[in-house]
Amino acid sequence: MPESLRQKQSRFALMVALLLTETDNMGYSATLGEAYRSPEEAKRLAASGKGIVESLHCIRLAVDVNLFKQGVYLTKTEDYKPLGEWWESQGGSWGGRFTRADGNHFSLAHEGRK
Ligand SMILES: [Zn+2]
Numbered sequence: 120m121p122e123s124l125r126q127k128q129s130r131f132a133l134m135v136a137l138l139l140t141e142t143d144n145m146g147y148s149a150t151l152g153e154a155y156r157s158p159e160e161a162k163r164l165a166a167s168g169k170g171i172v173e174s175l176h177c178i179r180l181a182v183d184v185n186l187f188k189q190g191v192y193l194t195k196t197e198d199y200k201p202l203g204e205w206w207e208s209q210g211g212s213w214g215g216r217f218t219r220a221d222g223n224h225f226s227l228a229h230e231g232r233k
Contacts, residue, residue, distance in 0.1 A: 124229070128179045131227040134209055135182050138225060141205055142186060147193075152183030152223060173232055181226035196222030 122130070142149040156164075156176035164170040175181035186193045186202065193199065196215045199222035203213035206225050212233040214224025226233055 124178065127227065127229065131180050134211060134227065135225070137209065138182075138184065138202070138206060138211075142184065142202060145201060145205075147186045147188055147202070149187070150185045152185050154182045155179055175226045175229060175232055178229065180229050181224060183223045184225060185223055196220040199223055 139149055153176060156170075156174055158172075158177050161170060161172055161174045161177050164174075165172045170176075184202075186199060188198075199213075199215055203215045203222065203225075206213050210227070212226045212228045214221030214226070217224075217233070
């Protein structure tokens with residue numbers, strides 16, 4: 120039987136647990152950013168040039184994770200590259216590859232959406 124969206128959401132949640140563990144392994148500390156986003160909020164953000172209407176946040180397949188190194192908040196996409204590459208090695212999609220790079224965005228592709 121093919122994996123349902125519901126099953127995929129739970130697989131993603133477990134992947135995120137490993138992602139957070141990996142931040143610690145790599146010597147970062149992390150805080151959680153946005154996970155679920157309502158369709159209304161996605162529309163509002165897209166209208167202001169942030170994010171997309173069809174965001175994977177709206178179907179619980181994306182999370183934003185904020186990284187810190189020695190207490191300093193990392194804001195550049197390149198700062199997230201080691202973690203992004205690790206995430207890709209686990210089968211995830213990393214926002215650092217987006218045309219409008221979004222380094223702290225980690226998702227699981229669904230029906231061609233990243
Ligand atoms: Zn995001």
